[in-house]
Amino acid sequence: MKARVGVVGAGTYGSVLINAYYGAHRRGEIELAAIADINPDTLKAMDEKYGLKGYTDYREMFDKEKLDAVAVVTPDFLHEEVVLEAARRKLHIIVQKPLSTDIGEGRHMIEAAKENRVMLYVDFHKRFDPAHIQLRNAIKSGKLGEIEYGYVCMEDKILVPSQWFKNWAQNSSPAWFIGIHFYDLIYWLLGEKPVRVYSSGVKKKLVSMGIDTYDSLQSKFEFANGASITVDASWILPNSFSSIVNQQIRLVGTEVFRR
Ligand SMILES: NC(=O)c1ccc[n+]([C@@H]2O[C@H](COP(=O)([O-])OP(=O)(O)OC[C@H]3O[C@@H](n4cnc5c(N)ncnc54)[C@H](O)[C@@H]3O)[C@@H](O)[C@H]2O)c1
Numbered sequence: 075m076k077a078r079v080g081v082v083g084a085g086t087y088g089s090v091l092i093n094a095y096y097g098a099h100r101r102g103e104i105e106l107a108a109i110a111d112i113n114p115d116t117l118k119a120m121d122e123k124y125g126l127k128g129y130t131d132y133r134e135m136f137d138k139e140k141l142d143a144v145a146v147v148t149p150d151f152l153h154e155e156v157v158l159e160a161a162r163r164k165l166h167i168i169v170q171k172p173l174s175t176d177i178g179e180g181r182h183m184i185e186a187a188k189e190n191r192v193m194l195y196v197d198f199h200k201r202f203d204p205a206h207i208q209l210r211n212a213i214k215s216g217k218l219g220e221i222e223y224g225y226v227c228m229e230d231k232i233l234v235p236s237q238w239f240k241n242w243a244q245n246s247s248p249a250w251f252i253g254i255h256f257y258d259l260i261y262w263l264l265g266e267k268p269v270r271v272y273s274s275g276v277k278k279k280l281v282s283m284g285i286d287t288y289d290s291l292q293s294k295f296e297f298a299n300g301a302s303i304t305v306d307a308s309w310i311l312p313n314s315f316s317s318i319v320n321q322q323i324r325l326v327g328t329e330v331f332r333r
Pocket of ligand 1: 082084088112116132150151172238251
């Protein structure tokens with residue numbers, strides 16, 4: 075049986091997911107039933123492109139579409155309401171990172187998914203990058219020995235918070251929007267949570283542009299065996315930078331990696 079899937083939020087990233095789901099629909103892997111977005115113009119554009127039924131109220135979509143699963147692609151700080159409603163209706167859920175920008179809200183969502191026995195998956199797609207899978211396998215098989223330290227950066231051009239998300243960048247941060255990808259990836263690669271985290275950030279450039287959030291956050295994660303990994307997350311790279319995003323991970327272990 076094919077899963078009937080709906081999407082809530084058809085903005086910058088929602089439209090990427092809808093395009094991918096539409097491909098899966100055409101290949102007969104899922105049934106992309108409908109989408110919901112509060113913006114009628116967005117729904118009109120999606121209808122013109124994919125012939126998809128649209129709802130301005132996601133609850134109405136849940137009422138009418140007999141969905142099995144839903145993808146939640148609303149802004150970072152607006153996931154909870156949709157996720158709780160979906161869980162209440164026994165829909166399986168894939169939600170964009172970060173699950174939430176509030177720990178309490180995150181816990182509510184996890185509890186609701188458990189209570190209603192539905193899957194709640196946060197879309198940490200860095201776990202599916204072949205280079206990261208190779209790195210994880212190398213760590214797990216002991217080819218790098220014991221990881222001692224490492225460095226990660228993930229940085230967006232300033233057009234992301236100042237133009238793409240200028241309405242809600244102040245409700246997020248480079249940690250929630252970008253850093254979270256690698257905070258999760260480190261956990262997934264090493265298979266353990268840090269015992270201590272230090273973090274500091276700078277608010278300057280975006281505040282000067284009227285957007286009250288951090289420009290950058292520098293964090294250090296320490297693990298039980300003494301290893302530590304530093305993560306720089308920022309979204310103020312100049313718009314002249316050659317790509318939207320710049321990212322890097324390097325880990326140093328006690329052994330030399332040989333294939
Ligand atoms: N995995 C990734 O690499 C990746 C990349 C970009 C964004 N994201 C995540 O995707 C989420 C959405 O980001 P975006 O870039 O698409 O933002 P966006 O602002 O471009 O789009 C959000 C959309 O949600 C709609 N919306 C808001 N409230 C709604 C509601 N109650 N019901 C229905 N629709 C509603 C808005 O009208 C808008 O179309 C964020 O959590 C973001 O962090 C993930």
